[in-house]
Amino acid sequence: AAASSGGLVAYADSGSDAAVEKPQLPPRKKVVVLGTGWGGTTFLRNLDSRLYDVQVISPRNYFAFTPLLPSVTSGTVEPRSIVEPIRRILEKKGGEIKFWEAECFKIDPKNKKIHCRSNIGTNLDGNGEFLVDYDYLVVAVGARTNTFNTPGVVENCHFLKEVEDAQKIRRSVMDCFERASLPFLDEEERKKNLHFVVVGGGPTGVEFAASLHDFVTEDLSKLYPSIQHLVKISLIEAADHILTMFDKRITNFAEDKFGRNGIDVKTGFKVVKVAKDAITMQNPATGDISVPYGMAVWSTGIGTRPFIVEFMKQIGQANRRVLATDEWLRVRECDGVYAIGDCATINQRKVMEDISEIFRVADKDKSGTLTVKEIQDVLDDIYVRYPQVQLYLKSKQMNSIADLVRSAKGDTEKESVELNIEEFKKALSLVDSQVKFLPATAQVASQQGQYLASCFNKMKDAEENPEGPIRIRGEGRHRFRPFRYRHLGQFAPLGGEQTAAQLPGDWISIGHSTQWLWYSVYATKQISWRTRMLVVSDWTRRFIFGRDSSC
Ligand code: FAD
Ligand code: MG
Ligand code: MG
Ligand code: MG
Ligand code: MG
Numbered sequence: 001a002a003a004s005s006g007g008l009v010a011y012a013d014s015g016s017d018a019a020v021e022k023p024q025l026p027p028r029k030k031v032v033v034l035g036t037g038w039g040g041t042t043f044l045r046n047l048d049s050r051l052y053d054v055q056v057i058s059p060r061n062y063f064a065f066t067p068l069l070p071s072v073t074s075g076t077v078e079p080r081s082i083v084e085p086i087r088r089i090l091e092k093k094g095g096e097i098k099f100w101e102a103e104c105f106k107i108d109p110k111n112k113k114i115h116c117r118s119n120i121g122t123n124l125d126g127n128g129e130f131l132v133d134y135d136y137l138v139v140a141v142g143a144r145t146n147t148f149n150t151p152g153v154v155e156n157c158h159f160l161k162e163v164e165d166a167q168k169i170r171r172s173v174m175d176c177f178e179r180a181s182l183p184f185l186d187e188e189e190r191k192k193n194l195h196f197v198v199v200g201g202g203p204t205g206v207e208f209a210a211s212l213h214d215f216v217t218e219d220l221s222k223l224y225p226s227i228q229h230l231v232k233i234s235l236i237e238a239a240d241h242i243l244t245m246f247d248k249r250i251t252n253f254a255e256d257k258f259g260r261n262g263i264d265v266k267t268g269f270k271v272v273k274v275a276k277d278a279i280t281m282q283n284p285a286t287g288d289i290s291v292p293y294g295m296a297v298w299s300t301g302i303g304t305r306p307f308i309v310e311f312m313k314q315i316g317q318a319n320r321r322v323l324a325t326d327e328w329l330r331v332r333e334c335d336g337v338y339a340i341g342d343c344a345t346i347n348q349r350k351v352m353e354d355i356s357e358i359f360r361v362a363d364k365d366k367s368g369t370l371t372v373k374e375i376q377d378v379l380d381d382i383y384v385r386y387p388q389v390q391l392y393l394k395s396k397q398m399n400s401i402a403d404l405v406r407s408a409k410g411d412t413e414k415e416s417v418e419l420n421i422e423e424f425k426k427a428l429s430l431v432d433s434q435v436k437f438l439p440a441t442a443q444v445a446s447q448q449g450q451y452l453a454s455c456f457n458k459m460k461d462a463e464e465n466p467e468g469p470i471r472i473r474g475e476g477r478h479r480f481r482p483f484r485y486r487h488l489g490q491f492a493p494l495g496g497e498q499t500a501a502q503l504p505g506d507w508i509s510i511g512h513s514t515q516w517l518w519y520s521v522y523a524t525k526q527i528s529w530r531t532r533m534l535v536v537s538d539w540t541r542r543f544i545f546g547r548d549s550s551c
Pocket of ligand 2: 141
């Protein structure tokens, strides 16, 4: 029987495989994915891998569920429970995807090649270097911790970025307690060893400080009764408040709670140097002060990886801090290269850059003026292309563009008004102030991975039907809607089974019930049933037996 499916024709007069001629398919385009974190993994899970020849390159052969890293530092959750081998994820896709454990150290966009290096094997030249060709490159390499070149940080502080970091922190906390228990130390030395310093009052620093406090008060104080009163946790933040990305109510609650818990929150202090046993911080009022410490965790934000900085120089982005893409997540001036997650930022097109073009397109009757109706006809396209317009109207509590037009005319009563180009420019002159930068979160990275995969899945289709929904131009017609982030809310666990949450619509919820919401959301978001089981059983074990303090 002759069978045909999707251009795949088999010539056979029997059912035997030997008689089936290999179908002649056009070679599939090569997609290379850099990174197996939130962005890369979500992209791969959503990609139709039959359409492409896919290769994945990452120095880490697993995905890590980063929101639970702070829980690993206190042993609430085991490291194993939050990682999923990438090969297991790829296997579920039908095993067509190749994975190389290596890091990319150079992107060559002219020749569409990347240079990679393996740390676990060498080639005939005695190094582990190799080249990989791509048609499409998805850069999802995340960020590195930013030290702001503060002396001594790399040598003396812990970071909290990777699973290994969390394990090291846990071991180091236990070492501090054991060291402080040694018979030959004096009181001062014991105190120094039990002084835990967290630098950075963002979500990670705050959550770590809270989970360390829980670990100390709920578990370690019972095991080290003679020294538990010497423990001190300090949280140092250069700004005036902690958790500044959250609503004021959450910030206040967190600061009050930490105050009651005895966590020393030092806001307005900038750490300028970290020596082996003292940390130096600065404040305009006090000048430099040095405090002895036992362990320090540095968590003050993220920076760009060096090879991405090099890449940016090559493609004319030397003056930027973060690799920029357009709203379709394409790296500009760089054919076939996409970037998602913490390593990139979207450069939202400004209305004022395109204002004359928008006017020309909207002015259908070529009268040289725009009526409210004419503006309304192109409004959907404007909203899609320039989300800031909608945000601006909302911020001004205007219901429609007609309100904006009327207020530009200074006449809020009149029914029909028309704007000339100058008036149109004036009406929209402030909308670009509402351009929002997306935060460096797993939520953003995974939504971008999902969006990009859906574009890749439709790419062939789109090439055949190039007319897209977007008519207002940035760069001609587009086949896909630009990426749009949907904020689902953010949690800030504060310890003692209390969590704060800021949900869409600025809905704030704080307390024990929010902690349960947190448990259920993070159980649901696990990448596999295996990790979900492990995480939930870790939580249950902790409830019954407390945290494990052996290391
Ligand atoms: P990553 O997930 O960091 O992945 C980068 C990948 O690239 C890794 O696999 C890495 O090994 C690989 N890589 C690195 N260099 C190279 C190279 N040269 N070549 C190839 N591959 C490379 N976000 C939330 O939304 N909610 C939270 O509760 C939350 N909590 C967090 C807690 C902690 C402790 C941390 C550190 C982060 C947290 N985040 C949270 C932020 C979130 O983890 C990041 O925003 C997210 O991981 C970004 O995804 P990404 O894919 O861009 O980068
Ligand atoms: Mg990634
Ligand atoms: Mg990750
Ligand atoms: Mg980003
Ligand atoms: Mg007109």
